[in-house]
Amino acid sequence: MTDKLDELLVKAKDLIATGKMNDASEILDPLKNEYPLSQDIARLWCSLAMRTKRTADTLVYAAKIYAHVQGDFHKAQWAQIMGTASFILLDLSGAHTHFTCALKHLMALAKSGKIPPQKALAKRLQSDENLFATGEAENLLWKTCAELAKLDIPAFPFAGTLLGLVRNGCLLDFDKDLDIAVRMESWDACCNALEQAGWVSSPMRIEYANYRDYVHPELGITLDVCGLQARGKQIVGGFSLPGYPDDYQRVSVFPKFDLMQRSSEYGQVWFPRQPEKILTAFYGDWRTPNPNWDTVISAHNLENFTLLVRCYAYHRLVQRWLSGDLAKAWCYAHQIALKDPDNVLALRSRQWMERAMMRLNREIPVWPINQPQRRVYTRMVADLFHEGHVNFLQAARALGTHLTVCVVSDERVVENKGKLPVMQQAERAAVVAACKYVDAVMTDTPVNVTKAFMQQHGFDIYTFACASEQERLDKYKLCESLPAEMIQELTYTPGISTSNLVMRILEGAGSKEAVITSK
Template identity: 85%
Template sequence: MAKKFDELLLEAKDLIARGKLNDADGILGPLKNEYPLSQDVARLWCSLAMRTDRGADVPAYAAKIYAHVQNDFHKAHWAHVLGTASFILLDLPTAHTHFVCALNHLMILAKTGKVPPQREKTEILQPGDNVFVSGEAEKLLWTTCAELAKLGIPAFPYAGTLLGLVRNGSLLDFDKDLDIAVWMESWDACCAALEEAGWVRTPMRIDYANYRDYVHPELGVTMDVCGLQARGKQIAGGFSLPGYPDEYQRVSIFPKFDLIQRNSEYGQVWFPRQPETILTAFYGDWRTPNPNWDTVISARNLESFTLLVRCYAYHRLIQCWLLGDLAKAWCYAHQISLKDPDDVLALRSRQWMERALTRLNREIPVWPKNQRQKRVYTRMVADLFHEGHVNFLQAARALGTHLTVCVVSDERVMANKGKLPVMKQAQRAAVVAACKYADAVMTETPASVTLEFMQQHGFDIYTFACASEQERQDKRKLCASLPAEMIQELPYTPGISTSDLVMRILEGAGSKETRNQ
């Protein structure tokens, strides 16, 4: 019995997903001839063609479907397909024209009060399934960097990978790939070494001269390799298309930085001596997480917002809008507006999405301002957490925009006070972390608060409160190397202390006499 139309489409879709493109073409080719105006067939065939060397055939076919469909949602979809195909073919002016057309159809749709249905989000991986959470991806990163270092190739963590390692001490849980960079002088050697080590190069729709994708066949982890080169007193990266005009390039600029070798569990690896220099150039306020950040579009160090970058931004904005993810689409429109405040199309798109989000009772995203943060640091025991602790943390947080609290170890409390705290360090840290005034909690820091430590973590102010003059002298000694403007003493809350609470407990806290004291 011959397979039904729907069954053939499902089979072709499955074959494309599994990478069996020739088999999928064997199904879709005849269907395309039999049903030349079927959107279902056309979607799959165009998707297949843009993954192979038949991308040049897509525009003519997609244009026929665009002319045939009637409503604005389908018009927007096929204008997006036309734009994507032209983008891949590096006809950027034509791609831009089609993307503008798609956005105009989506805004017409929004004016009628309609939005595309929101697709269900994919299931979130459990920690055991996520190699970025389990540590397998980080192990693979250091193993790869160590092997390259042995070959004299100074490859080092970069972009989101570097961000996670510096900000969190590990890779970002929600990351999707590894990022490494290498000087262009070592580019060919690096790529050859990766393939020799078993990494498989992933075909890219646009073949950039300084950017490649690889996948690890066993773990399925993808890795982006970025080539950097010195340019005067700066370092340049991005996407390079030699032989094309400036509007076809994506150039990102960094201040000069050095690499150092450091030990890892898998051997010596290369690492930036000044990682904060790279991260600040790239992200601005890199210490404030931004889940909607898009590396290609959001980067703060773009030399200019070229046509290439604009096409990337329009492509992703339209894609999210068509999928009904208005919040994500709003973020792309907002990013375009940040890069080019005169982009009326992006501004209008953002306004229409805000109306739709409000009508649907969905939250409008809050985009971090990337402004200079004022970061406050303090140390405390926080034993038997009480009102005085809360008052102190509230006052400390009011000194700036972010508060990091070091909950000192049991051993350090013993050394300073001659007795152990009632609560263990992990318990005390958990209570402080639950306080709304603490943005971050640390448990391992140097005994003294040095200028180097403050600068390393981007702290602007060190603050404390003292119950006695002796305690004030002790705390001043800990931060003696800091300039006066970085030190801020706060008032101590009278009438309550951990020692008082301990005495009340020992004397029988449940008795009426004790409660009245």
């Protein structure tokens, strides 16, 4: 193509990116008529058409280009565009057929030893540019929630926003949007209030009854609003398309939870009283970060892996594969296989991508094990860390999938044993943290282990070992409010203790005489 034509295409692309669709159309419509089989023009024109309610025309035009192009890569590209157009038109069966076609072309490409060229990764924002890392996005969240609360609209942090606040104490710095939820009884009032507050509603290609996107006009931050409603003893959310069959719905199910008010810099805001209930339903093991998580597809609480969800998954899988991002594409194929273990297409796609990544010496992603988490908690002094401590921690870790150890304070040791430990708390905590059986260390927890404390931190089992009957009585007294199934006593390792080590030292352990005596 000529330089002039290239300039026109760049200009049209910029106009589409800035939302000037009419201006872009004035450039692309004549070019489409002049060069009807140009893929570069066709791609831009289809992108424009799907944003300007001409999606049906896109489907016809893309089918014409698909029939014309040669090679599996180009065939896959145009099958993907046809699938996207069908998806927007809510022809989910047609979308599924086109996405399946695209995957078959990509597998054929992989069989020939080829992969799509890898697109350059977008430059990650520096921390001083990232509004989620700087705290500006969080300020906007609380300001918005406080404004809604003043209007008696109980909107609260949800999904990834809630995850960051609970797990990290702040928003996830790699997040892309804010998530809030509101009961459907307050849905219209919430949406109206957001627009009154200056939030701009973003046009959505599929208009769901309980999901809406807004953009902050000054900061450019996106706000996702999710509508929830009670269903018996459950609360349901997701994507709702009234009047369509079950396969066109995405239903996510939560146990009932309560809201409470808490203070923020901008006034009172609403927050889940039991955020762990929501997070566990959504993410399963929400404490283990998973950078490849996709809320629409990965959610543990999907009622069914419906055709709607499957189309989302296939669309994103093909999109990543076409961009050469095999790791992300592999993760989507893996997630489909987790939801539908008999999905031959997803399994074969994953296998072909694994072969390609091995050939290219790329790392195959590790998806966190999809298993119920059983979190174990214990308290210990761990002074002069020795074999008995290691045996205890190994046995404690074997009780579950995660072990948290509270290394008690020097003051608590004095209260309990009448003397200071040899090592200070910070020194003892550092040694325990280095033990391979320990996942996390705490240094400030209540002496009495209550059910409320265990639930607050997601602990399932409290464990300890006792060197004497008196120590057993004391330790059971400290957890007397726990149900029996949450308590597990382990065997104490005989013949070794901190006191024993201190005596060896005092008796001159390490000297020549002590070595001879020990023999």
